[in-house]
Each structure stands twice: as C-alpha cells, then as structure tokens.
Amino acid sequence: MHPARWARLARRPSHRYDAAAMAARGFRPLAFARVPEDQMRERARSFLAMIRPRRSVRDFSPEPIPLDVVRRCIEAACQAPSGAHKQPWTFALVTDPALKRRIRLAAEEEERRTYGERMSEEWRRALEPLGTTWEKPFLETVPALIVLLRRDWEIAPDGSRRKNYYVQESCGIALGFLIAALHNAGLATLTHTPSPMGFLARILERPANEKAFMLLPVGYPAAGAQVPDLTRRPLGESLVEYAADPTEPSP
Ligand SMILES: Cc1cc2nc3c(=O)[nH]c(=O)nc-3n(C[C@H](O)[C@H](O)[C@H](O)COP(=O)(O)O)c2cc1C
Numbered sequence: 001m002h003p004a005r006w007a008r009l010a011r012r013p014s015h016r017y018d019a020a021a022m023a024a025r026g027f028r029p030l031a032f033a034r035v036p037e038d039q040m041r042e043r044a045r046s047f048l049a050m051i052r053p054r055r056s057v058r059d060f061s062p063e064p065i066p067l068d069v070v071r072r073c074i075e076a077a078c079q080a081p082s083g084a085h086k087q088p089w090t091f092a093l094v095t096d097p098a099l100k101r102r103i104r105l106a107a108e109e110e111e112r113r114t115y116g117e118r119m120s121e122e123w124r125r126a127l128e129p130l131g132t133t134w135e136k137p138f139l140e141t142v143p144a145l146i147v148l149l150r151r152d153w154e155i156a157p158d159g160s161r162r163k164n165y166y167v168q169e170s171c172g173i174a175l176g177f178l179i180a181a182l183h184n185a186g187l188a189t190l191t192h193t194p195s196p197m198g199f200l201a202r203i204l205e206r207p208a209n210e211k212a213f214m215l216l217p218v219g220y221p222a223a224g225a226q227v228p229d230l231t232r233r234p235l236g237e238s239l240v241e242y243a244a245d246p247t248e249p250s251p
Pocket residue numbers: 054055056057058130132190191192193194227230
C-alpha cells in the first residue's frame with residue numbers, strides 16, 4: 001500500500017468502538033503517541049546502545065546507592081504485562097545488613113552442596129567460563145538485594161485460593177523490565193539463582209503463596225571488577241523472519 005494511504009488510515013478513527021458503551025464496560029481510550037519513523041530508528045538505536053554494555057556483575061562495591069532510584073525501577077518493572085493481569089509478583093527490597101548476611105550464609109550453604117554434589121558434569125562445564133564458585137560474598141557486600149517472589153495463587157479475603165496464570169512468564173518479563181531499568185539508571189545487577197531458593201521466602205517470612213523466583217543483587221561494580229569476555233550471537237542466529245515482501249531491508 002502507498003505510504004500516504006497508510007497515513008490516512010492511521011488518522012481515521014476506528015468505528016469498531018462505541019466510546020460510551022466501552023466506558024460503561026470499564027474501558028478508556030488508549031494513550032498512544034505515534035513517533036515519526038526517523039525518531040523510532042533513533043530510539044531503537046539508542047536503547048540498544050544503552051542495553052548493550054549491560055553485564056552480570058559478581059563483584060560489588062559496598063557504597064550505598066540511591067534507594068529511591070531502585071524503588072522507581074521496581075515501579076517500572078510493575079508496568080510489565082501479566083497473564084490475565086494478575087501481577088503475580090512481590091519485590092522484596094533488602095538492605096538490612098543482618099538479613100543480607102543470613103541470605104549470604106543460606107545461599108552459600110545451598111551452593112556448596114550444588115557445586116559439591118548436585119551439579120552434573122555438563123552443568124559444571126557450562127559454568128566453567130564464568131568462573132563462579134559456591135562462595136557468594138557479594139550478597140553481603142552489595143548495598144541492596146531484590147528478591148522477586150512469584151505468586152502462584154492469591155489468598156482471597158475469605159481465605160480461599162485464587163489461581164494466577166502464566167506466573168513464570170509474567171515474572172520473567174517483569175524481571176527483564178527491572179534489569180533494563182536498573183542498568184539504564186546506572187546500577188549493576190546479577191540474575192542470581194542459588195538453587196534451591198526456598199530459604200529466601202523462609203528468611204523473609206513471606207506468606208505461603210510466595211516463592212522466590214530470582215535474587216538480584218543491585219549496586220555499583222567494585223573498582224576494577226572483571227567479567228568473563230563473552231560475545232553475543234550475531235543477530236542472524238537469533239532472528240528468523242518470514243516476510244512476504246523480500247524487498248524489506250533485513251538486519
Ligand atoms: C535465569 C538465569 C539464572 C542465572 N543464575 C545465575 C547464578 O545463579 N549465578 C550467577 O553467577 N549467574 C547467574 N546468571 C547469569 C548468567 O550467567 C549470565 O547472564 C550469562 O553468563 C551472560 O552474562 P551477562 O549477563 O554478563 O551478559 C543467571 C542468568 C539467568 C538469565
């Protein structure tokens with residue numbers, strides 16, 4: 001279709017919606033600002049440039065971080081879509097040194113067993129380039145830990161259980177938003193899964209419907225922090241396209 005026709009189509013109000021009837025059903029008009037294509041390209045480019053240097057950090061500075069920034073990033077994570085809009089998550093922000101110590105000790109206890117007995121040879125080989133061990137001193141050094149807890153069900157006011165849907169997918173998306181928001185704000189993170197993670201809900205005394213999904217240390221990297229020299233797959237190995245129009249430029 002000719003671009004001018006697309007533009008006319010974009011401006012034409014949709015007649016599929018009767019605004020009053022929709023409002024009566026609890027709908028409201030979508031707030032969506034169209035962005036000119038050149039600005040879209042610039043935004044996509046600058047988002048990639050912002051996110052590209054993100055790395056998992058395992059050596060943190062003990063310096064304090066602005067917690068209002070962290071709270072704002074958690075609020076950004078809470079804008080994620082979720083199955084049936086159940087928002088099946090709780091973000092626990094832990095800065096209390098005594099709690100961080102308990103979490104470190106419990107994580108190391110599990111990780112000592114995982115690295116010592118539970119890990120398969122294949123898993124061990126996969127981790128080798130990362131140089132990780134059972135020791136997790138950063139859990140204590142780092143100024144903040146965010147524990148993302150998944151809620152498989154909610155407790156209704158009458159005490160009955162209300163099921164949530166696509167809980168893992170929803171929490172994964174919210175976590176992605178959170179990591180991007182924290183990195184964008186200038187903070188480093190690690191997606192940490194000391195396995196099994198049951199100790200986190202116990203230490204934090206969370207209700208029975210909450211299970212730890214991810215442990216995310218948040219802070220500044222220690223001076224001179226090192227990361228494994230990893231490369232990303234070229235886009236062509238991650239993206240497959242099924243376009244009818246072969247004239248569209250490919251990546
Ligand atoms: C679901 C998930 C679980 C992870 N668990 C751990 C972990 O327990 N410990 C750790 O050091 N890194 C963990 N990582 C971090 C990965 O090792 C890291 O993302 C990967 O090596 C790529 O490095 P990068 O994040 O610096 O790009 C985890 C990452 C993901 C996505």
